[in-house]
Amino acid sequence: MAVLHCAILVLLCVFDTATVVADFDYGGVPLWINRLVGEPSVLSMQDRMDSSWFRANNPQACPQQCDCPIQWPTALYCDHRGLADMPDHLPVTTQYLFLQSNNISSLFSSSLANITGLRWLILDHNQLQSDKLDQATLKNQTQLCYLFANHNLLSSVPSNLPAGLRQLRLAYNQISSISPGAFQDLHNLTLLLLQGNRLHTITEGDVKGLLSLSHLDLSGNLFSSVPGHLPPSVQQLYLSNNSLSRLDEDSFVGFLNLKYLRLNHCGLQSHSIHPEVFNFSSLVELDLSHNKLTTTPTVPTTLQYLYLEANEIQEFNMTSFCREVGPLSYSRLKILRLDGNKMSHQHLPPDWVFCLRVLHSIYI
Numbered sequence: 507m508a509v510l511h512c513a514i515l516v517l518l519c520v521f522d523t524a525t526v527v528a529d530f531d532y533g534g535v536p537l538w539i540n541r542l543v544g545e546p547s548v549l550s551m552q553d554r555m556d557s558s559w560f561r562a563n564n565p566q567a568c569p570q571q572c573d574c575p576i577q578w579p580t581a582l583y584c585d586h587r588g589l590a591d592m593p594d595h596l597p598v599t600t601q602y603l604f605l606q607s608n609n610i611s612s613l614f615s616s617s618l619a620n621i622t623g624l625r626w627l628i629l630d631h632n633q634l635q636s637d638k639l640d641q642a643t644l645k646n647q648t649q650l651c652y653l654f655a656n657h658n659l660l661s662s663v664p665s666n667l668p669a670g671l672r673q674l675r676l677a678y679n680q681i682s683s684i685s686p687g688a689f690q691d692l693h694n695l696t697l698l699l700l701q702g703n704r705l706h707t708i709t710e711g712d713v714k715g716l717l718s719l720s721h722l723d724l725s726g727n728l729f730s731s732v733p734g735h736l737p738p739s740v741q742q743l744y745l746s747n748n749s750l751s752r753l754d755e756d757s758f759v760g761f762l763n764l765k766y767l768r769l770n771h772c773g774l775q776s777h778s779i780h781p782e783v784f785n786f787s788s789l790v791e792l793d794l795s796h797n798k799l800t801t802t803p804t805v806p807t808t809l810q811y812l813y814l815e816a817n818e819i820q821e822f823n824m825t826s827f828c829r830e831v832g833p834l835s836y837s838r839l840k841i842l843r844l845d846g847n848k849m850s851h852q853h854l855p856p857d858w859v860f861c862l863r864v865l866h867s868i869y870i
């Protein structure tokens with residue numbers, strides 16, 4: 507039993523130390539792999555394989571600075587080496603290229619010129635600078651679906667990205683602008699991470715072309731209001747850690763697919779939130795924790811998860827959850843967090859259970 511337990515936990519054990527978690531965070535969204543198409547391990551090979559054995563037994567050419575595990579012949583692990591440049595003579599068959607945690611500041615188009623089948627390019631935790639990126643480098647990589655460059659020094663979203671891209675992770679850079687037309691051809695992009703940057707506006711042209719975008723993280727930027735013009739396909743919108751002065755009636759109008767909305771740590775006050783702003787039925791989860799709310803906000807009856815912890819709420823307004831109470835008129839809330847506010851159980855009105863009749867948990 508103990509052995510089985512440990513086998514199941516192997517993956518977790520690898521993540522056990524804090525440093526490893528930071529290195530393999532990939533911008534905070536897990537990287538799911540599809541073994542059927544030959545996608546390799548997303549963990550570093552450092553200290554996990556004997557490089558010399560593989561070098562002696564793997565008939566394939568392998569750059570001196572990389573590990574080339576025999577079981578993933580198209581993957582190249584060149585992470586955590588202090589490399590200042592891309593390794594030379596990358597095998598032309600490379601599809602999965604791991605270069606995270608190095609010291610790479612520039613990308614030249616010649617470095618990938620002979621590779622035509624690149625699918626993943628992982629460059630997290632390097633020193634990439636926007637003015638040292640040869641814009642043509644990636645345009646020809648028609649197979650490239652994941653480009654990760656979290657924790658670098660980029661100041662703008664690169665242009666000339668290949669049209670087949672599905673995930674673009676650029677969290678924790680210094681991005682203050684999006685190059686004109688950067689996203690124009692990225693019709694297949696579903697995930698875009700831009701948290702921890704310096705964006706303060708998004709204009710209509712900036713996100714044009716993102717027809718399939720479903721997950722957009724803009725947390726920790728410099729927005730003072732909800733950016734307009736975001737793609738209507740978005741299902742998960744994270745705007746935490748921006749100082750939002752107000753939420754207007756039309757802040758989320760047009761987001762017909764929006765299900766998960768995070769607005770925690772935004773300095774929001776009850777009087778600056780329009781009562782109709784969340785009145786759309788697609789919403790499943792709403793995070794308004796760590797703000798300065800003094801009353802419960804008005805939410806749709808279809809909402810299932812509501813996080814209001816760490817505010818200054820003194821008053822539970824039942825109208826927030828149920829405009830009326832009847833056989834079919836009740837709130838679908840399953841989880842309600844009200845802990846860390848200025849109220850306790852005694853403040854709940856006597857008939858609250860008729861409104862919140864399917865609630866699983868309330869924290870207060």
Ligand SMILES: *[C@@H]1O[C@H](CO)[C@@H](O)[C@H](O)[C@H]1NC(C)=O
Nearest residue numbers: 594595596616617618619620
């Ligand atoms: C690309 O291939 C050419 C011809 O085989 C070779 O001369 C050149 O060094 C290669 N470039 C890289 C970056 O590997």
Ligand SMILES: *[C@@H]1O[C@H](CO)[C@@H](O)[C@H](O)[C@H]1NC(C)=O
Nearest residue numbers: 588589590608609610611633
């Ligand atoms: C990274 O590169 C910079 C110059 O670009 C250099 O000053 C620094 O020492 C390098 N750091 C490491 C760890 O190699």
Ligand SMILES: *[C@@H]1O[C@H](CO)[C@@H](O)[C@H](O)[C@H]1NC(C)=O
Nearest residue numbers: 615616618619642643645646
């Ligand atoms: C991209 O492809 C075009 C046409 O095949 C070629 O002319 C160009 O040199 C390539 N660019 C790079 C950076 O490899």
Ligand SMILES: *[C@@H]1O[C@H](CO)[C@@H](O)[C@H](O)[C@H]1NC(C)=O
Nearest residue numbers: 648668669670671691693694
């Ligand atoms: C976008 O995805 C579709 C469906 O998977 C695919 O047929 C198409 O080739 C992709 N577009 C590009 C530019 O790769």
Ligand SMILES: *[C@@H]1O[C@H](CO)[C@@H](O)[C@H](O)[C@H]1NC(C)=O
Nearest residue numbers: 701702725726727746747771
């Ligand atoms: C938000 O800010 C807090 C405090 O500054 C920080 O600990 C947290 O990592 C930030 N989160 C994001 C997503 O930026």
Ligand SMILES: *[C@@H]1O[C@H](CO)[C@@H](O)[C@H](O)[C@H]1NC(C)=O
Nearest residue numbers: 781782784785786787804829
């Ligand atoms: C929410 O919007 C609908 C139209 O979509 C409207 O009929 C309804 O009155 C609004 N709800 C509230 C509480 O204002």
Ligand SMILES: *[C@@H]1O[C@H](CO)[C@@H](O)[C@H](O)[C@H]1NC(C)=O
Nearest residue numbers: 781801803804823824825826
């Ligand atoms: C409760 O909320 C409704 C709108 O949701 C508002 O009209 C009403 O004034 C609020 N009641 C109190 C006592 O604040």
